[in-house]
Amino acid sequence: MVEQGADEMLAGPNDDDIAILVVGDPFGATTHSDLMLRAKEKGMGVEVIHNVSIMNAVGCCGLQLYSYGETVSICFFTDEWKPDSFYAKIRENRKRGLHTLCLLDIKVKEMTVEEMMKGKYGKFQPPRYMTVNQCIEQLMEIEEIRNEGVYDWDTVCVGLARVGQPTQTLKAGTMRELLNEDFGGPLHSFVIAGDCHFFRDR
Amino acid sequence: MVEQGADEMLAGPNDDDIAILVVGDPFGATTHSDLMLRAKEKGMGVEVIHNVSIMNAVGCCGLQLYSYGETVSICFFTDEWKPDSFYAKIRENRKRGLHTLCLLDIKVKEMTVEEMMKGKYGKFQPPRYMTVNQCIEQLMEIEEIRNEGVYDWDTVCVGLARVGQPTQTLKAGTMRELLNEDFGGPLHSFVIAGDCHFFRDR
Structure with a gap:
């Protein structure tokens, strides 16, 4: 690390x-x-070689890159902690007709609070990668609490998995349609569409 | 082409x-x-290999990628045509404290209206690439016309040239400071900073 x-x-x-x-x-x-x-x-020479990022590779889902608003992060909820700062950001993006890229949480080398309190460092939880399905559940959980109508079960979205890999999977549909779709292994990403202008009937 | x-x-x-x-x-x-x-x-197989884009490589200027709003395009103005749709987009980004990436115009293989009317196809104008300096001039021209105070000569910006190349040049400063800075050859890009939280005193 x-x-x-x-x-x-x-x-x-x-x-x-x-x-x-x-x-x-x-x-x-x-x-x-x-x-x-x-x-x-420290006077060390540094050379940076840029790389593809999901921030631009997401263009593969067909929604134009220049029509995205602010990117949001969706963190794993716990019983005590449900961070929802994404909600206001998605609201502002959608007001302006913009798409929202949601970066889904990754938990690698994480310790439980109990283990940390016991001082047992180095003993990690199994890695967890948020799925498109979990993302939709959490989004709808917050919509039910905040109830501002920022999005609903009929909002058009795109689930993306393993972008750029041979097994890449992209599926577009409503939140309801994608909730139980299987996207396979990690990494997953999610896009909530803003205003769309379909240029092909497909 | x-x-x-x-x-x-x-x-x-x-x-x-x-x-x-x-x-x-x-x-x-x-x-x-x-x-x-x-x-x-047509049933042809297509394989896409994603590539670095200025949409993510712009991260090299130090402003965090997830704090960018909608990307805008700045087109070369003519006497008759000064497209300013970027102005409202920058306003909305700045209201929310977000940075704005400005993609600067490129004119390659362009014909004059006169040549087109004469039907002389194939005779092209020399290529033109908008500089950071021209971008600032045009931005301020529109601010003077629209006068909504979306940005001014003291707004902090970053000019970028040839990102990812060995001669890459990045300069941060106010619009006033960058107006006459020489960034060298193309391609140039420009960022109008939103809210900044400096984590190093530099």
């Missing part, structure tokens, strides 16, 4: 070339921006 | 593999979506 290994990577003197491979674009995560700034402070 | 060569590429029968290389992500342009749909209609 970059977070834990950064100090070691930045500890000089070091004549080695160090490569960091990331999923998506290097600047999609603040962690990498921070790492670059720290390396430059 | 893909637009002119599409019919030839799609004319069957053809056992050849055809590769189309594009700048940015293939789905950044409707032209490519259309080409893919037409190829699939």
